Amino acid sequence: MRSNTTRRRYTALALAVAAALTVSAPVVEARPGGGGSAGSRGSRTFNAPAATPTAPTAAPMQRTQAQPGMTNPGMQANQGRRFGGGFFAGLLGAGLLGALIGGGFFGGLGGIASFLGLLLQVGLIAGLIFLAVRFFRRRQQGTPAAAGPAPYARNDLGGQGPGGQGYDQRPSPAGNTGMGGGIGGMGIGAQRPAQQRPVQIGPNDYQAFEQLLGEVQDAYSQEDVKALRNLATPEMAGYFEEELRANAARGIVNRISDVKLLQGDLSEAWGEGAQDYATVAMRYALKDVKLDRASNRVVGTEPSEATELWTFTRRPGGAWTLSAIQQTA
Structure with a gap:
């Protein structure tokens, strides 16, 4: 029972760390638009x-x-989705679901070492997705005409x-x-949209x-x-x-x-x-x-x-x- 409780706590902490790695809250101003674009x-x-x-x-x-x-x-x-959200959520969900049932990305959360390993894996995945998002956003912005x-x-x-x-x-x-x-x-030199x-x-x-x-x-x-x-x-x-x-x-x-x-x-x-x-x-x-x-x-x-x-x-x-x-x- 205690092992299950500890595992759930580790899982909740992993969720919080993953959210911190993938979401950066902009500085919000009060006027319409919140100071964002x-x-x-x-x-x-x-x-x-x-x-x-x-x-x-x-x-x-x-x-x-x-x-x-x-x-x-x-x-x-209807509001659109940000790139990477569904993909990352699927990976993270798979890992955490495995953790809850005793597995994980590479072996579960049986101890502190496994927990730290999960955090490292989450961080690596978040870093790869961050780089991918930057790459695709630059391509989406296109070359000005x-x-x-x-x-x-x-x-x-x-x-x-x-x-x-x-x-x-x-x-x-x-x-x-x-x-x-x-x-x-x-x-x-670039072309206007048709x-x-x-x-x-x-x-x-x-x-x-x-x-x-x-x-x-x-x-x-x-x-x-x-x-x-x-x-x-x-x-x-x-x-x-x-x-x-x-x-x-x-x-x-x-x-x-x-x-x-x-x-x-x-x-x-x-x-x-x-x-x-x-x-x-x-x-x-x-x-x-x-x-x-x-x-x-x-x-x-x-x-x-x-x-x-x-x-x-x-x-x-x-x-x-x-x-x-x-x-x-």
């Missing part, structure tokens, strides 16, 4: 957005429903909104697709992007799930709901106010299938605090300025909705 950009999800003066580089997606070769994944409601000509360069979005300075009618340097471009983030078309972005679109920036932040602050579902794709709304539930479980509420766009420019705009996409770099100011849900006491504050790339999608002629948020690298 999540969502879908159609067939360009795994490609870096074109560089702009506001955001020269972008971090790759950490959470997405998209799969390489898919179009319009942001409109799907050259961007097309741009009609304008801009210093900000929404000429009539907060901080608006109107349009700068100079050609964009380096021929970036859209306004305010810089060096294309999809390097020379079945894409150009999309023109005008003043009304920029005003819509700036308005969505404020509306999403406000709905998140008010924990208005219904509004978030109207402002974002089902995928992004699902991520926001997860974050709000996590806040509630920790007994905190996130309050965001005074959102003001400081600088923004278009990274790229394109269409595929029945969807238009536009990725916009935005640097904005905000007041972002965490409050204790019971006492309304301030328990934390976040940086007062953020720079992110927001991707919006719509059906031609329809309203824009948020489909992805990426951090700068």
Whole structure:
């Protein structure tokens, strides 16, 4: 009996160690998106957005429903799985099941030496999978392609909104697709995904992007799930709901106010299938605090300025909705 109890304790400890080896929790900020990169950009999800003066580089997606070769994944409601999860879970489950019945990967957990051997084996498998994940993610991101000509360069979005300075009618340097471009983030020589078309972005679109920036932040602050579902794709709304539930479980509420766009420019705009996409770099100011849900006491504050790339999608002629948020690298 004691041997079985000890074995179960070793098994539980092995599970905890394996989780620590395979999962690295990112630093979470309170604003929508949690300071991470999540969502879908159609067939360009795994490609870096074109560089702009506001955001020269972008971090790759950490959470997405998209799969390489898919179009319009942001409109799907079911969440995808991260690469490696099922494979590793199968290996780990097989080893731990063997441990519970007296076996293991190579002989079970009959003693301390066997237990340490299991941990070593788990660590080796986790290391191999980590290397494989990095390799396949790099391949999925692909080689960037050259961007097309741009009609304008801009210093900000929404000429009539907060901080608006109107349009700068100079050609964009380096021929970036859209306004305010810089060096294309999809390097020379590679091919664009098939079945894409150009999309023109005008003043009304920029005003819509700036308005969505404020509306999403406000709905998140008010924990208005219904509004978030109207402002974002089902995928992004699902991520926001997860974050709000996590806040509630920790007994905190996130309050965001005074959102003001400081600088923004278009990274790229394109269409595929029945969807238009536009990725916009935005640097904005905000007041972002965490409050204790019971006492309304301030328990934390976040940086007062953020720079992110927001991707919006719509059906031609329809309203824009948020489909992805990426951090700068």
